[in-house]
Amino acid sequence: MHQDGAFEHIDALAFDTLAVRAGQRRTNEQEHGDPIFPTSSFVYASAAEAASKFAGDEPGNIYSRFTNPTVQAFERRLAALEGGERCVATSSGMAAILSTALALLEAGDEIVASRSLFGSTVSLFDKYLGKFGITTRYVELGNLEEWAAALTPKTRLLFAETPSNPMSEVVDIAQLSKLAKEQDAWLAIDNCFLTPALQRPLELGADLIIHSATKYLDGQGRAIGGAVVGRDKELEEVFGVVRTCGPCLSPFNAWIFLKGLETLGLRMKAQSENALQLAQWLDAHPAVVRVHYSGLESHPQHELARRQQRGFGAVLGVEIKGEREGAGR
Numbered sequence: 325m326h327q328d329g330a331f332e333h334i335d336a337l338a339f340d341t342l343a344v345r346a347g348q349r350r351t352n353e354q355e356h357g358d359p360i361f362p363t364s365s366f367v368y369a370s371a372a373e374a375a376s377k378f379a380g381d382e383p384g385n386i387y388s389r390f391t392n393p394t395v396q397a398f399e400r401r402l403a404a405l406e407g408g409e410r411c412v413a414t415s416s417g418m419a420a421i422l423s424t425a426l427a428l429l430e431a432g433d434e435i436v437a438s439r440s441l442f443g444s445t446v447s448l449f450d451k452y453l454g455k456f457g458i459t460t461r462y463v464e465l466g467n468l469e470e471w472a473a474a475l476t477p478k479t480r481l482l483f484a485e486t487p488s489n490p491m492s493e494v495v496d497i498a499q500l501s502k503l504a505k506e507q508d509a510w511l512a513i514d515n516c517f518l519t520p521a522l523q524r525p526l527e528l529g530a531d532l533i534i535h536s537a538t539k540y541l542d543g544q545g546r547a548i549g550g551a552v553v554g555r556d557k558e559l560e561e562v563f564g565v566v567r568t569c570g571p572c573l574s575p576f577n578a579w580i581f582l583k584g585l586e587t588l589g590l591r592m593k594a595q596s597e598n599a600l601q602l603a604q605w606l607d608a609h610p611a612v613v614r615v616h617y618s619g620l621e622s623h624p625q626h627e628l629a630r631r632q633q634r635g636f637g638a639v640l641g642v643e644i645k646g647e648r649e650g651a652g653r
């Protein structure tokens with residue numbers, strides 16, 4: 325351990341060990357579990373210490389909108405699991421996307437995004453970023469020619485969810501990252517559905533990872549939260565937005581996510597295995613027209629999904645005979 329209690333040499337450890345140990349910082353009590361710091365602000369030994377911390381000359385916590393030890397533990401753990409230099413936690417997944425956009429984009433910039441996106445992400449791009457002169461073009465997720473054709477010199481951000489919900493389409497992240505680099509734009513991947521247990525987009529060339537911690541990182545339906553992971557350079561800008569504009573994560577929720585991460589690998593493996601069994605069963609069912617799941621060999625991008633992912637995740641789409649009424653029944 326470091327003198328300040330944070331574990332060192334942690335990057336060399338296996339995923340499941342990182343999931344319980346990365347970012348952990350023990351107090352002098354030497355507690356076994358992660359402590360919670362439910363405090364708005366922090367005290368100083370002297371006025372001089374306060375002044376130097378506020379000026380940024382000395383590290384340390386000042387106010388929990390800026391930094392909080394429990395939130396930092398979650399950020400360090402998730403950064404380690406994604407293989408990123410830094411993580412900034414946010415109050416929700418949507419706050420993670422908004423903070424990233426506010427940090428990196430300005431009026432006149434363009435986003436190119438996959439057509440199949442989480443609904444609120446589309447509203448955020450069109451209704452809210454649109455108000456401030458940032459425009460978004462949508463393309464077919466798996467069609468790299470369409471991505472390439474949509475890019476212009478004003479494109480600053482490529483944004484995708486892979487596999488998509490609910491059609492389970494997949495995009496080649498390494499190829500998409502090449503397109504982004506040619507245009508000097510960032511590639512952000514919303515990694516909610518696979519999590520770093522099954523897919524690590526930074527290793528494939530993505531610049532930024534978006535998480536709704538609300539989903540599998542917690543995995544037990546208890547709290548809303550989000551995170552952005554990537555390089556120091558961009559994350560320092562995202563941190564500035566969260567610090568100033570305020571969509572910070574509560575220490576209570578950060579603690580819940582720390583507990584969620586401990587079992588992430590086991591849960592994602594079990595859920596993927598269950599989803600594959602369910603997909604195979606539905607695929608053979610007479611009431612089913614088609615199952616959309618990248619884990620099925622009949623899926624048009626199954627080979628790509630196998631190469632790029634360590635599992636196929638637990639979200640699948642299914643078309644039922646008899647249209648809407650049939651599905652409802």
Ligand SMILES: *Cc1c(COP(=O)(O)O)cnc(C)c1O
Nearest residue numbers: 416417418442514516536538549
């Ligand atoms: C839920 C979700 C979000 C938004 O996260 P919240 O925590 O609900 O704000 C973003 N992207 C995907 C893929 C999601 O499923």
